[in-house]
Amino acid sequence: MKYQLFIYRYRRSLRLAAPGFMVVLLSFCFQRSFAQKLTVQSPDRKIAVSLHEEGTDKQVLWVLKTSYSNEGKSTDVIPEIALGLKRSDQDFSKGLRFVIRSNERLIHEKYSALHGKRSERSNSANEVVVAFENPAKAKINVIIRAYNDGITFRYEFPGKGGNYVIEDELTSYTVPKETKRWMQKWNPANEGIYTVMSDSAIQVREWCYPALFQTGDASCWYLLHEADLDRTYCGTKLSNTADVHKYKLTFPDQGDGRGQGASKPVISLPWKSPWRVVIIGSLQNIVASTLVDDVSTPSLLKKTDWIKPGNVSWNYWSSNHGTKDYKIVTDFADLAAEMTWPYTLLDWEWDGMTNGGNVEDAAKYILSKGVKPLIWYNSGGDHTWVPSTPKDRMLTHENRVAEFTKLRRMGFSGVKIDFFESEKQDMIKYYLDILDDAAKFEMLVYFHGCLVPRGWARTYPHLMTYEGVRGAEWYNNGPEFTYSAPEHNTILPFTRNVVGAMDYTPVTFTNSQFPHITSYGHELALSVLFESALQHMADRPDGYRLLPDFAKSFLKTVPAAWDETKLLGGFPGKDVIIARRKGDIWYIGGINGEIKEKKQTVALGFLKPDATYSLNLIADGKHDKEFAVRSGEVDSSDSVEVRLLRRGGFVATLTPVN
Numbered sequence: 001m002k003y004q005l006f007i008y009r010y011r012r013s014l015r016l017a018a019p020g021f022m023v024v025l026l027s028f029c030f031q032r033s034f035a036q037k038l039t040v041q042s043p044d045r046k047i048a049v050s051l052h053e054e055g056t057d058k059q060v061l062w063v064l065k066t067s068y069s070n071e072g073k074s075t076d077v078i079p080e081i082a083l084g085l086k087r088s089d090q091d092f093s094k095g096l097r098f099v100i101r102s103n104e105r106l107i108h109e110k111y112s113a114l115h116g117k118r119s120e121r122s123n124s125a126n127e128v129v130v131a132f133e134n135p136a137k138a139k140i141n142v143i144i145r146a147y148n149d150g151i152t153f154r155y156e157f158p159g160k161g162g163n164y165v166i167e168d169e170l171t172s173y174t175v176p177k178e179t180k181r182w183m184q185k186w187n188p189a190n191e192g193i194y195t196v197m198s199d200s201a202i203q204v205r206e207w208c209y210p211a212l213f214q215t216g217d218a219s220c221w222y223l224l225h226e227a228d229l230d231r232t233y234c235g236t237k238l239s240n241t242a243d244v245h246k247y248k249l250t251f252p253d254q255g256d257g258r259g260q261g262a263s264k265p266v267i268s269l270p271w272k273s274p275w276r277v278v279i280i281g282s283l284q285n286i287v288a289s290t291l292v293d294d295v296s297t298p299s300l301l302k303k304t305d306w307i308k309p310g311n312v313s314w315n316y317w318s319s320n321h322g323t324k325d326y327k328i329v330t331d332f333a334d335l336a337a338e339m340t341w342p343y344t345l346l347d348w349e350w351d352g353m354t355n356g357g358n359v360e361d362a363a364k365y366i367l368s369k370g371v372k373p374l375i376w377y378n379s380g381g382d383h384t385w386v387p388s389t390p391k392d393r394m395l396t397h398e399n400r401v402a403e404f405t406k407l408r409r410m411g412f413s414g415v416k417i418d419f420f421e422s423e424k425q426d427m428i429k430y431y432l433d434i435l436d437d438a439a440k441f442e443m444l445v446y447f448h449g450c451l452v453p454r455g456w457a458r459t460y461p462h463l464m465t466y467e468g469v470r471g472a473e474w475y476n477n478g479p480e481f482t483y484s485a486p487e488h489n490t491i492l493p494f495t496r497n498v499v500g501a502m503d504y505t506p507v508t509f510t511n512s513q514f515p516h517i518t519s520y521g522h523e524l525a526l527s528v529l530f531e532s533a534l535q536h537m538a539d540r541p542d543g544y545r546l547l548p549d550f551a552k553s554f555l556k557t558v559p560a561a562w563d564e565t566k567l568l569g570g571f572p573g574k575d576v577i578i579a580r581r582k583g584d585i586w587y588i589g590g591i592n593g594e595i596k597e598k599k600q601t602v603a604l605g606f607l608k609p610d611a612t613y614s615l616n617l618i619a620d621g622k623h624d625k626e627f628a629v630r631s632g633e634v635d636s637s638d639s640v641e642v643r644l645l646r647r648g649g650f651v652a653t654l655t656p657v658n
Contacts, residue, residue, distance in 0.1 A: 296455025453500025
């Protein structure tokens with residue numbers, strides 16, 4: 001009876017205390033048995049994460065284990081997720097003593113997104129907070145959540161005061177040898193190619209986020225990432241050099257960003273780490289997930305009516321120095337007006353514009369066409385080797401205020417900022433400082449040569465898109481992308497584009513410096529498959545003007561933000577078919593990444609029952625530069641047969657019949 005009363009009083013104090021826990025000394029036996037039984041399940045009971053202790057009494061290690069259940073079958077997803085941090089003053093990785101856990105708390109949240117794969121978001125999770133102390137009695141909490149589409153966890157240091165360096169984060173994911181994986185070797189711009197591996201034989205010092213895995217029995221998929229990264233930490237990567245089967249979080253290289261800034265983050269108390277995110281389930285669950293946004297800080301903006309997604313005409317791909325030429329700039333403005341795209345981008349070297357006008361003349365011309373101009377900047381500073389101008393105008397608060405003031409006066413709607421080259425804490429602060437200042441001037445933001453999304457689009461909805469991908473720009477960089485692009489394009493919807501907007505700069509029918517071997521149908525489909533709130537259409541004006549009217553009509557109306565997203569079929573590296581809804585109209589895009597012709601059956605069961613839709617299909621024709629068109633009426637009981645050439649593709653629209 002005394003023991004039960006003691007626990008009741010502790011839990012009552014836990015509910016009342018904020019933000020930390022009162023420390024209660026429980027018996028060693030109670031700690032151990034209670035911790036071993038700590039399991040958090042998702043609200044739908046399909047995903048479970050459990051906390052275990054391993055090692056000796058003096059060297060206790062705490063790990064998480066995850067499982068997934070579907071149709072009566074349970075799969076061990078990640079057999080071990082090691083936990084721990086090393087702070088400059090103390091170690092929080094070994095010898096941690098379990099103190100107590102909170103009562104399980106149900107989280108249910110609904111919010112609206114201005115752009116992305118789904119406009120109305122709803123998520124549910126069960127959360128438990130576990131309190132530990134190290135041998136020196138210093139406190140650390142681990143916050144664990146199980147969502148219906150994955151698990152997340154983060155570290156928390158309660159208390160106040162003091163500045164500390166995080167010397168190392170010990171979080172690591174043990175991946176069994178037989179697990180299939182799609183991973184990209186680290187590079188500062190996140191512009192590599194995903195490599196598919198059937199086992200863990202390849203050891204690399206640094207792997208990029210996100211990383212995709214398929215369990216050995218092929219029953220479950222999971223994607224590793226992080227979210228809600230803020231000024232109190234740095235971006236992390238994955239490394240399996242110490243143990244081929246363990247992907248440990250690692251901090252940025254000191255050499256990144258030309259050696260500027262510290263690679264280890266400095267924190268002050270109280271403090272919470274970014275969320276560690278594991279999206280879990282079927283491939284449909286992976287593609288549809290908004291978990292990275294769901295766990296991130298809600299929007300800091302009160303007024304958002306100025307934030308408008310849309311397609312963009314862009315001259316760099318077809319003419320690398322095109323913005324220096326006023327006539328080229330105005331031709332792309334004309335293209336945007338003809339295609340009813342709301343934006344055109346002035347890329348690098350606009351400060352050297354000649355041949356009939358300068359940047360102010362260009363802005364006036366663009367606005368006269370009913371198009372909104374966007375403009376490029378070098379992020380500047382000693383962190384980048386790139387001298388391209390204009391440079392340094394975004395580097396300080398004072399510079400940004402001066403530049404944004406000028407841009408507003410000239411009628412510009414947003415900025416593209418390039419060449420960050422680091423994910424150290426100082427660079428994370430720089431990103432967020434830009435977003436803070438841009439919001440005050442109602443300027444849209446597009447990061448290029450940058451990190452991949454960490455959930456910032458929810459916190460700062462005027463952050464429209466990121467590069468962080470090997471996209472069509474690489475047709476300018478060498479012959480390799482000609483041959484890797486078809487397969488690469490079928491991997492991105494399952495990896496990079498899952499975690500946030502991705503400006504691949506798609507839909508090119510002509511050739512840049514090196515040719516593409518994808519079909520016209522494949523290129524058209526990328527406008528649906530790749531999600532980006534500013535979708536930069538990369539081809540030259542004639543590439544669009546010479547298209548058949550039905551293809552031009554499709555590109556005039558295809559949205560850049562969506563109400564709903566569904567994976568209809570596919571496998572990374574082979575093919576992919578995605579349906580996205582805007583209002584009542586469904587858009588479907590499908591591509592073939594292989595060098596063999598295919599026939600796909602697209603089931604329409606996702607349509608509203610008892611409703612009739614008008615189908616318009618644009619598919620591959622007899623050869624890769626020809627289309628085949630079909631139309632008709634369909635309903636949810638129908639399916640559509642589509643022929644895809646090797647490296648081919650198709651699009652379709654489904655519009656309700658009045």
